[in-house]
Amino acid sequence: MEELLSSPYLPPLVATLLIIALFPLVAGYMVLAERKVLADLQVRLGPMRVGPYGALQPLADALKLMLKEDIIPSGADKWVFWMAPVLSTFTALSAFAVLPLSDKFYVADVNIGILFILAMSSIGALGLILGGWSSNSKYSLMGSLRAAAQMVSYEVPLGFATVTGIMCAGTLSMQGIIQAQYERGVWGAFDNYLLMLIPTVLFIIAGTAETNRAPFDLPEAESEIVAGFHTEYSGFRFALYFLAEYAAIFVISGICVTLFFGGWLRPFPNVGFLETPLNVGLPVVLFAAIALACIKGATRQIITGFKLGMFGLAGAALLLAALFAVPVINPLIVGLFWFLAKVAVLVYMFIWYRGTFPRFRYDQLMDVGWKWLIPMSLGGLIVNSIAQMLARS
Amino acid sequence: MPRDYIPILIFVVVAAAFPIVTLLVAKLIRPSAPGKTKLEAYECGIAPETDTRGRYSIRFYLVAILFVIFDVETIFLLPWAIQFDALGLFGLIEMLVFLAILIVGYVWLFRQRALKWA
Numbered sequence: 001m002e003e004l005l006s007s008p009y010l011p012p013l014v015a016t017l018l019i020i021a022l023f024p025l026v027a028g029y030m031v032l033a034e035r036k037v038l039a040d041l042q043v044r045l046g047p048m049r050v051g052p053y054g055a056l057q058p059l060a061d062a063l064k065l066m067l068k069e070d071i072i073p074s075g076a077d078k079w080v081f082w083m084a085p086v087l088s089t090f091t092a093l094s095a096f097a098v099l100p101l102s103d104k105f106y107v108a109d110v111n112i113g114i115l116f117i118l119a120m121s122s123i124g125a126l127g128l129i130l131g132g133w134s135s136n137s138k139y140s141l142m143g144s145l146r147a148a149a150q151m152v153s154y155e156v157p158l159g160f161a162t163v164t165g166i167m168c169a170g171t172l173s174m175q176g177i178i179q180a181q182y183e184r185g186v187w188g189a190f191d192n193y194l195l196m197l198i199p200t201v202l203f204i205i206a207g208t209a210e211t212n213r214a215p216f217d218l219p220e221a222e223s224e225i226v227a228g229f230h231t232e233y234s235g236f237r238f239a240l241y242f243l244a245e246y247a248a249i250f251v252i253s254g255i256c257v258t259l260f261f262g263g264w265l266r267p268f269p270n271v272g273f274l275e276t277p278l279n280v281g282l283p284v285v286l287f288a289a290i291a292l293a294c295i296k297g298a299t300r301q302i303i304t305g306f307k308l309g310m311f312g313l314a315g316a317a318l319l320l321a322a323l324f325a326v327p328v329i330n331p332l333i334v335g336l337f338w339f340l341a342k343v344a345v346l347v348y349m350f351i352w353y354r355g356t357f358p359r360f361r362y363d364q365l366m367d368v369g370w371k372w373l374i375p376m377s378l379g380g381l382i383v384n385s386i387a388q389m390l391a392r393s
Numbered sequence: 394m395p396r397d398y399i400p401i402l403i404f405v406v407v408a409a410a411f412p413i414v415t416l417l418v419a420k421l422i423r424p425s426a427p428g429k430t431k432l433e434a435y436e437c438g439i440a441p442e443t444d445t446r447g448r449y450s451i452r453f454y455l456v457a458i459l460f461v462i463f464d465v466e467t468i469f470l471l472p473w474a475i476q477f478d479a480l481g482l483f484g485l486i487e488m489l490v491f492l493a494i495l496i497v498g499y500v501w502l503f504r505q506r507a508l509k510w511a
Contacts, residue, residue, distance in 0.1 A: 012400030
């Protein structure tokens with residue numbers, strides 16, 4: 001027992017189990033956040049019935065999807081049909097293994113971290129293609145063909161933008177990339193006399209296309225091909241595809257934050273006098289404000305259970321605020337706070353795009369990818385390499 | 394270090410087990426009442442007339458081929474990007490020559506209208 005407790009693999013194992021157990025819940029709440037934000041953009045309320053302000057909607061949805069009948073079309077290739085969503089989920093979750101959630105909390109830090117994530121997301125495209133092909137439905141096949149061509153096209157500018165970021169950091173290790181930004185005293189996005197903003201913007205655009213999100217959601221364009229590659233999927237397999245999509249969004253945001261926005265570093269990591277206001281003051285004020293908002297929301301609830309639930313949420317937020325105020329615990333959790341806060345901003349932007357931009361036509365999508373993003377990302381790489389050479393010699 | 398990869402191996406195994414286990418659990422609790430029409434492929438209510446696995450546009454194949462070229466270029470760029478400081482000006486010029494060859498190829502593709510979709 002003692003040997004087991006002192007094993008170097010215990011912390012990664014604990015982190016693994018925590019991430020795998022918690023991420024489906026996080027994905028559920030990402031869906032709820034998306035529905036709420038979209039509703040807000042369209043001057044609606046969004047889910048309001050299940051729990052106070054719809055807070056329990058993800059749990060109800062998960063239960064419903066578990067209990068739904070699972071239909072496998074008679075013409076489908078059963079084995080591939082079964083395997084495709086599993087493959088999608090598995091690869092999307094695997095990328096979390098090297099995502100540096102904080103300086104203390106991560107599963108592994110290997111010297112090829114970012115390559116591992118890119119490899120896994122490339123295999124993830126196979127899950128979509130196989131799922132669409134095996135369904136033996138025309139809509140599914142069209143969706144999967146579109147998905148394949150789109151993911152392949154946008155992987156090139158994504159790769160060039162990543163290479164530019166790596167060139168700036170000089171390492172492939174995720175923790176090493178963050179460390180390099182700390183040493184240079186500037187976030188990747190603002191390095192090389194602001195020229196790194198080019199790959200940053202291109203990375204976000206290509207990342208949106210890689211995750212098949214609006215305005216690049218051609219593989220599942222409802223108005224043209226029903227639901228695209230997952231037309232024939234129902235019940236829990238459908239849920240797995242959804243989980244994979246949201247995991248991919250989280251991972252792409254995580255890579256972007258790591259490469260270009262300083263990972264778990266606070267803003268201005270080298271400015272000493274900002275440490276207390278940003279690392280202690282900001283989280284405490286933020287969670288206290290959330291607690292206040294919850295209490296205000298609780299007074300508007302009529303059902304006693306919902307009222308108590310809102311007070312419970314307020315209590316949890318207050319507890320978090322208190323934890324950030326304790327000097328011993330603060331350094332343990334503040335990295336996680338900054339990483340998740342930055343990822344949350346990017347995820348919010350992904351949802352915002354969906355509420356704002358109209359969908360591309362397929363030829364426009366391919367034009368943007370091949371005729372604009374690839375030359376621009378190549379140009380960004382060349383300009384940045386010259387600027388970096390001038391800056392360092 | 395190969396030892397660094399053991400946590401990844403643990404993670405990958407757990408990540409693979411998660412969807413399989415949840416699918417098996419869902420199989421135990423969900424209803425199953427298949428029917429002939431229910432199991433037909435969805436085609437807006439009309440019986441499918443032709444087989445799905447027919448022909449599709451050659452464009453998709455072309456995109457796949459082009460992707461291989463550019464992806465290999467990205468792979469060649471990676472080692473240079475990591476060793477940027479060590480390779481110095483020599484490495485930069487070498488890489489600019491390499492990229493120039495790539496760009497010539499890209500311009501040729503552009504003029505061949507290989508990048509035009511419609």
